[in-house]
Amino acid sequence: NAGVTQTPKFRVLKTGQSMTLLCAQDMNHEYMYWYRQDPGMGLRLIHYSVGEGTTAKGEVPDGYNVSRLKKQNFLLGLESAAPSQTSVYFCASRDTGGNTEAFFGQGTRLTVV
Amino acid sequence: KNQVEQSPQSLIILEGKNCTLQCNYTVSPFSNLRWYKQDTGRGPVSLTIMTFSENTKSNGRYTATLDADTKQSSLHITASQLSDSASYICVVYYTGGGNKLTFGTGTQLKVEL
Numbered sequence: 001n002a003g004v005t006q007t008p009k010f011r012v013l014k015t016g017q018s019m020t021l022l023c024a025q026d027m028n029h030e031y032m033y034w035y036r037q038d039p040g041m042g043l044r045l046i047h048y049s050v051g052e053g054t055t056a057k058g059e060v061p062d063g064y065n066v067s068r069l070k071k072q073n074f075l076l077g078l079e080s081a082a083p084s085q086t087s088v089y090f091c092a093s094r095d096t097g098g099n100t101e102a103f104f105g106q107g108t109r110l111t112v113v
Numbered sequence: 114k115n116q117v118e119q120s121p122q123s124l125i126i127l128e129g130k131n132c133t134l135q136c137n138y139t140v141s142p143f144s145n146l147r148w149y150k151q152d153t154g155r156g157p158v159s160l161t162i163m164t165f166s167e168n169t170k171s172n173g174r175y176t177a178t179l180d181a182d183t184k185q186s187s188l189h190i191t192a193s194q195l196s197d198s199a200s201y202i203c204v205v206y207y208t209g210g211g212n213k214l215t216f217g218t219g220t221q222l223k224v225e226l
Contacts, residue, residue, distance in 0.1 A: 004156070033214075042117070042202070042216035043157075058213070090156055098144040098208060099164060104156030 002026050006091050006105035013081040013112045021076040021108050023091030029103075030096050032074040033058075034066060036087040037107075043090060049074055081112045115140040117205050117217035125223045130193055134220045136186040136203030144206040148177055148188045151200040151219070160188070160201075193224045 007022040023032065030051050035043040045058030047066040055066045063085060065077045074093075078085060088109050094102040117138045126132050138146070145164045149157035161172050163179040163186060170177050174197075176189045190197055203217040 035216075040218065042218040044216075045213060048213065092156075098206060099162060101147070101159045101162070102204075102214060104158070106156050107154070 004091055004093055004103050004105040006089075006108050008108060009106065010109050011111070013078075013110065015081060015083060015112060017081050018077070018079050019081065019110075020078075021089055021091075021110075023074045023076070023093075023105060025072055025074075025091075025093040025103070027093060027095070027103065028071070029093035030071075031094050032068065033092045033102070034064070034074065034076045035090045035092065036060065037090060038087050046076065046089075081110075083112045086110060086112045115205075115207060115215045117203055117215050119201075119203050119217035119220050121220060122218070123221040123223070125225060126193055128193055128195060128224050128226055131189065131191050132193060132222065134188045134190075134201050134203075134222070136188070136217055138184050138186070138203070138205045138215070138217075140184075140205040140207045140215050142208050143181065143184075144208045146179060146186050146206070147204045148175070148186075149202040149204055151202055153199070157202055157204075190222075195224050195226070198222060198224045 004025045033048045034046040049068040052071040067075045091105040092102045094100045120135045147162045148160045151157040161177040174191045179186045200219040202219040205215045
């Protein structure tokens with residue numbers, strides 16, 4: 001009963017390096033989201049997807065790209081990491097409908113030095 | 114602008130005591146409101162959901178209220194336990210524009226002996 005799984009759990013990057021965060025869900029959910037969580041701030045939406053092959057920008061999309069080639073996977077890419085992208089990243093998924101619960105992964109702690 | 118504000122920012126109570134957390138929102142059009150619990154180092158987990166027509170809902174020692182007219186919600190925790198120490202996040206779902214969620218910044222609760 002995996003739910004939402006994020007890979008990796010921790011990562012340290014040097015400024016300018018690139019990386020991809022993987023989110024996988026096994027609940028056949030249509031909607032998937034990437035958030036970042038910073039101290040003193042609520043979760044902020046980076047990008048989201050309402051179905052396989054679709055993506056859309058959220059509140060803070062700059063510096064990130066995403067892809068949803070398969071329904072169960074949602075990838076978040078950082079092309080050239082910056083210290084401002086040091087954060088905890090959460091992936092979430094939920095089924096269609098206005099009242100469905102969002103299920104979250106365990107988070108990825110990213111530090112850019 | 115859609116906003117969710119929570120108070121207090123942090124709270125310390127003794128084990129066995131009760132407490133109430135507040136959430137005010139300006140999200141429109143409103144779909145429903147959920148309270149999430151986030152343990153340190155983990156992703157948020159849903160505690161309750163409140164739809165437009167519901168005033169009160171309980172889940173064990175947690176009781177949520179909603180006043181859709183004043184756009185306020187509260188989460189009451191009865192007979193607190195050490196395991197209640199966590200961040201409690203108010204999340205408002207709104208319709209339109211990609212089925213996005215708006216997060217409050219959370220109330221950090223610490224229960225002490």
